[in-house]
Structure formats: C-alpha cells, structure tokens
Amino acid sequence: MDFENLNADVNMILTQHYTQGRGGHAIDKVVIHHNAGSLTVEGCYRVWESREASAHYQVQSDGRIGQLVWDSDTAWHCGNFGQNQRSIGIEHADDSSDPWHISDACLDAGAHLVAAVCRYYGLGRPEWGRNLFGHSDFAPTECPASLAVGGSQHDEYVARAQQWYDSMAGGASAPSAPASQPAAQPSAPGGSVDELAQRVISGEFGTGDERRAALGSRYDEVQDRVNEILSGGSQASGAPDIDDLARRTLSGEFGNGAQRRAALGDLYDAVQARVNELCGQGGSSGGADIDDLARRAISGEFGNGDQRRAALGSLYDAVQARVNEMLS
Numbered sequence: 001m002d003f004e005n006l007n008a009d010v011n012m013i014l015t016q017h018y019t020q021g022r023g024g025h026a027i028d029k030v031v032i033h034h035n036a037g038s039l040t041v042e043g044c045y046r047v048w049e050s051r052e053a054s055a056h057y058q059v060q061s062d063g064r065i066g067q068l069v070w071d072s073d074t075a076w077h078c079g080n081f082g083q084n085q086r087s088i089g090i091e092h093a094d095d096s097s098d099p100w101h102i103s104d105a106c107l108d109a110g111a112h113l114v115a116a117v118c119r120y121y122g123l124g125r126p127e128w129g130r131n132l133f134g135h136s137d138f139a140p141t142e143c144p145a146s147l148a149v150g151g152s153q154h155d156e157y158v159a160r161a162q163q164w165y166d167s168m169a170g171g172a173s174a175p176s177a178p179a180s181q182p183a184a185q186p187s188a189p190g191g192s193v194d195e196l197a198q199r200v201i202s203g204e205f206g207t208g209d210e211r212r213a214a215l216g217s218r219y220d221e222v223q224d225r226v227n228e229i230l231s232g233g234s235q236a237s238g239a240p241d242i243d244d245l246a247r248r249t250l251s252g253e254f255g256n257g258a259q260r261r262a263a264l265g266d267l268y269d270a271v272q273a274r275v276n277e278l279c280g281q282g283g284s285s286g287g288a289d290i291d292d293l294a295r296r297a298i299s300g301e302f303g304n305g306d307q308r309r310a311a312l313g314s315l316y317d318a319v320q321a322r323v324n325e326m327l328s
C-alpha cells in the first residue's frame with residue numbers, strides 16, 4: 001500500500017452496487033467497519049458483486065489492502081446515503097468471532113489507512129466523532145464491533161491512527177513500535193494555517209465556541225487568517241474569486257474528486273461549498289429533497305443557528321419550514 005498517494009496493494013473495482021460520483025459533496029470523514037468474518041479482498045469483491053453493499057477499502061488479516069470503489073465514487077457502506085456521499089468506508093477482516101477481534105496487522109494497516117485518508121483529503125488529525133466514525137454511529141448495528149466505542153480494540157485503533165497521522169504529517173519515518181509510544185495529544189487539527197482558514201470559511205468548524213473547541217491551540221492563528229481573508233487583507237494581489245472558481249468547477253474545468261481537489265488546493269473546501277450552494281439554487285440535478293434535508297437537520301447533521309443557515313444556503317428557508325412542520 002502506498003499510503004502517501006492512497007494506492008492500494010490491489011485494485012478490484014466493483015462493477016455495480018455503488019454510485020458514481022459524490023453528488024458534489026466533499027469527503028469529510030472516514031467510517032470504519034468489520035467484516036463479521038474474515039474476508040480477503042477477492043472475497044469482498046465476490047460478496048459485494050452479489051449484494052447491494054460495498055466499501056472503498058478492505059483490510060485483510062495479513063494487512064493487505066484492496067480498493068473496491070474509487071474514492072471519487074459513493075460506496076454503499078453505512079446505511080445513510082448522505083453520509084456515504086461524504087465518507088470513505090474502510091472494512092476490516094476479523095480474525096476471531098467470539099468475541100470479535102481483528103489481527104494486529106489488520107489494526108495497524110487500517111489505522112495507517114485512516115491516517116493516510118485524513119492527510120490526503122485534509123481532514124486533520126484522526127479524532128473519533130469528528131472525522132472518524134464507526135458504522136454504528138449512522139445505523140443500528142454492532143459494526144465495527146471490537147473497533148466501536150467501548151470495544152476491546154477501539155482505543156488502540158484510534159491512538160494508532162493518530163500516531164500514523166503525526167508521523168506522516170511530520171514527514172518522519174514510520175513509528176517503529178506504535179503501540180508502545182505515548183500518544184502525544186495536541187488536540188488541534190493538522191494542516192497549514194491557510195488550509196484551516198479555508199475550512200473554517202467553508203463552515204467545517206462551526207462558529208463561536210464550537211470553532212474554538214475544534215481548533216484548540218491553533219484557534220488564534222487560524223482565526224487571524226480567517227479575518228484577513230474575509231476582510232480582503234493580504235489577498236489584494238490575486239485574491240481568489242470563489243464564485244468564479246465555483247462556476248468554472250461546475251463547467252468541468254477542474255474535473256472531479258481527487259483531480260478537482262488537487263487543482264483547487266487550499267481553496268478546495270471553500271469552492272466546493274459554493275458549488276454545493278449553486279447546485280442547490282438551481283434545483284436541478286434531481287432536485288433537492290427537502291424532506292430528507294429536514295430529517296438530517298433534525299438529526300443534527302447541519303448544527304443550529306448560523307451554522308445550519310450556512311450549511312443549507314439557499315435551501316435554508318424551505319428546509320427550516322419543513323423542520324418546524326415535522327416538529328410541531
């Protein structure tokens with residue numbers, strides 16, 4: 001597995017049981033699963049070709065990793081299509097069933113893959129509940145079993161993912177004995193100040209205290225940069241025109257998925273957020289499903305107040321009216 005570039009040991013891309021593209025949504029999280037069995041990549045391929053399910057990656061008990069759905073497409077893994085559109089799904093083979101347990105090679109490779117995905121897509125340091133979740137966070141299931149909150153391997157998995165992220169982000173060599181290293185815990189997201197500022201502007205960290213908590217020790221430097229960008233300061237020469245970039249994105253100039261992300265660099269999140277808004281305004285591409293958005297608003301997916309307003313853009317009034325109807 002080439003973790004720097006997310007090239008798997010083997011690619012066995014499914015012919016069906018996934019959705020092309022991501023409906024314009026950016027990847028913002030990783031969702032982990034267990035096989036409830038011990039499958040190889042080839043075994044997963046056979047199962048998912050015959051059942052309406054899929055995931056982007058399978059991690060075998062020996063640590064071998066296969067890609068079955070391209071990251072730029074939507075895999076059917078967590079029982080919630082909106083979340084599927086925004087997530088990378090990673091499956092892990094079990095090496096025992098009573099109780100469920102995964103091998104250390106599987107745990108290490110899976111955690112390394114989580115770190116690599118977080119790094120590649122600019123999601124920040126892996127943190128449970130922020131950019132790393134289990135299947136059971138989105139559907140009634142015991143999956144990911146030993147890796148779920150309270151599971152016997154949960155803490156080790158998350159700590160290992162963070163160690164891999166730190167070693168990758170710092171350009172250092174791999175941790176020689178990840179399990180025995182004390183977990184350094186700077187509870188702040190990784191990435192450049194510019195990158196974090198753009199993510200703030202795109203709404204990822206909410207507002208006020210929520211933003212402060214999410215950015216931790218990096219709050220001041222990032223917020224300063226946000227203020228600069230929003231006031232036009234230091235952007236005078238060649239200031240990025242997000243609207244213009246969003247329209248060029250919609251016209252296909254920057255391609256999709258990883259290609260679009262590479263082309264837009266630090267501006268990706270801000271531009272993609274604007275693209276999503278523009279798509280919502282058009283009401284085209286299948287039309288916005290107000291009922292679905294209302295249910296997701298009630299489930300907390302879009303936060304409250306200004307955060308919800310920003311997330312829903314031009315659809316806010318319609319969705320909020322439906323939310324009020326549903327709750328009355």
Ligand SMILES: [Zn+2]
Pocket residue numbers: 032033034077135141143144
């Ligand atoms: Zn699952």
